[in-house]
Amino acid sequence: MEEYDMYEYDDEVLDTFLKKQTQLFSEEVADTPEAAEEFLEDCMAVVCKNIKEVRDYFDEAGSDISGMSDDELMDQSEVFAIADGRFLVVEG
Numbered sequence: 001m002e003e004y005d006m007y008e009y010d011d012e013v014l015d016t017f018l019k020k021q022t023q024l025f026s027e028e029v030a031d032t033p034e035a036a037e038e039f040l041e042d043c044m045a046v047v048c049k050n051i052k053e054v055r056d057y058f059d060e061a062g063s064d065i066s067g068m069s070d071d072e073l074m075d076q077s078e079v080f081a082i083a084d085g086r087f088l089v090v091e092g
Contacts, residue, residue: 024077045090
């Protein structure tokens, strides 16, 4: 089992989620970094170092992503690209 950074949401992760949360949810679920952190903890969101870790995460979760390219995987609504190359995965 991979070691994902659950519950380690730094400012960049929180800011990204706050800015992009409507890609997954029909309305905003958080309006402050504190609320975002609490929400991400509640839904056990994970931070992956790269797209390979995102793919491994979905594989381990039993999602059928076998035919997806990395670009298609990055386009999934629950995958949030962070400016430094990491990814936040939020299961809505």
